[in-house]
Amino acid sequence: MPTILQVSNLIKRFGSLTAVNQVSFEIVEGSCFGLLGPNGAGKTTTIEMMEGIKQPDGGTIRYRGKPLGEQFRNEAGIMFQSTALQDFITVREVMRQFSRFYPHSANIDELADRFALHEFLGQDTRKLSGGQKQRLLLAMAMINQPKILFLDEPTTGLDPQSRRNLWDQVQQVRAQGATILLTTHYMEEAYELCDEIAIMDHGRIIAHDAPDALLAAHFNDVVVQLHATDLPREIGEPEFDAVYRNDSAHIVTGDVNQTVENLLRLDIPLDHLRIRARDLEDLFLELTGRELRT
Numbered sequence: 108m109p110t111i112l113q114v115s116n117l118i119k120r121f122g123s124l125t126a127v128n129q130v131s132f133e134i135v136e137g138s139c140f141g142l143l144g145p146n147g148a149g150k151t152t153t154i155e156m157m158e159g160i161k162q163p164d165g166g167t168i169r170y171r172g173k174p175l176g177e178q179f180r181n182e183a184g185i186m187f188q189s190t191a192l193q194d195f196i197t198v199r200e201v202m203r204q205f206s207r208f209y210p211h212s213a214n215i216d217e218l219a220d221r222f223a224l225h226e227f228l229g230q231d232t233r234k235l236s237g238g239q240k241q242r243l244l245l246a247m248a249m250i251n252q253p254k255i256l257f258l259d260e261p262t263t264g265l266d267p268q269s270r271r272n273l274w275d276q277v278q279q280v281r282a283q284g285a286t287i288l289l290t291t292h293y294m295e296e297a298y299e300l301c302d303e304i305a306i307m308d309h310g311r312i313i314a315h316d317a318p319d320a321l322l323a324a325h326f327n328d329v330v331v332q333l334h335a336t337d338l339p340r341e342i343g344e345p346e347f348d349a350v351y352r353n354d355s356a357h358i359v360t361g362d363v364n365q366t367v368e369n370l371l372r373l374d375i376p377l378d379h380l381r382i383r384a385r386d387l388e389d390l391f392l393e394l395t396g397r398e399l400r401t
């Protein structure tokens with residue numbers, strides 16, 4: 108598939124801070140591309156330059172080989188942050204108002220059906236739950252039947268059920284052929300939805316590939332995970348080089364048999380033992396020495 112959107116050496120400065128520093132990547136038409144990084148990494152600044160909302164201080168952005176223009180504006184859909192919703196109006200009114208901006212709007216009832224919003228059409232937008240509001244914002248982004256969709260942290264603050272629900276919606280949009288650029292600080296979200304991921308930190312891309320390829324390139328070991336109470340720090344740290352996160356102890360090992368043998372020898376209870384593959388959270392920690400969610 109051809110490249111739909113290409114950024115080269117993108118730069119954005121705010122005073123002495125370089126928020127986006129020489130960022131380059133290409134998005135393949137029909138794919139889902141994820142910018143993954145912690146708060147302050149420069150994701151929103153990058154996506155807003157690509158949307159044409161912020162002016163870059165350097166670098167170029169090309170949509171279908173040309174600078175952003177009329178065609179881009181007609182073919183792009185942007186999921187706004189919830190603060191952009193007007194108070195005191197119904198879901199149907201919001202959608203209707205929004206559809207007037209575009210010559211080729213989707214049918215509002217069809218969109219409402221598709222995003223499970225039908226029963227809320229007459230409702231004041233203030234009364235929507237977090238998940239319903241995000242579905243409305245996604246439906247609004249789809250109103251011009253976009254070829255490329257921009258989603259900036261689409262599920263931040265949602266409960267796990269609503270998050271999963273929104274992932275399904277995004278996957279459906281994708282299945283119908285739209286290209287998606289999303290930003291997130293949830294590694295599960297990037298892993299679940301994206302074909303390609305660029306990991307950002309301090310305005311730079313520090314790794315970029317398909318999620319599984321990123322993991323395969325950096326790791327050939329697994330994590331043996333136990334409850335922290337089963338493997339006390341005074342044993343876990345010296346004996347296994349274990350890392351403690353929340354209530355669990357993580358042992359990174361290339362030899363699971365040997366690790367389990369050692370645990371048994373030390374009479375460590377294995378009732379809560381879990382073996383997992385390394386994930387993007389581990390990769391971020393490996394690359395930066397910090398956790399993704401801080």
Ligand SMILES: Nc1ncnc2c1ncn2[C@@H]1O[C@H](COP(=O)(O)OP(=O)(O)O)[C@@H](O)[C@H]1O
Pocket residue numbers: 121124126144145146147148149150151152153
């Ligand atoms: N309008 C602005 N003025 C000054 N600094 C800004 C502005 N917008 C963003 N920043 C700074 O730029 C950096 C990147 O921000 P942002 O792109 O919002 O990161 P992310 O979306 O990854 O959390 C942060 O340090 C942020 O404080």
Ligand SMILES: [Mg+2]
Pocket residue numbers: 150151152259260
């Ligand atoms: Mg942001």
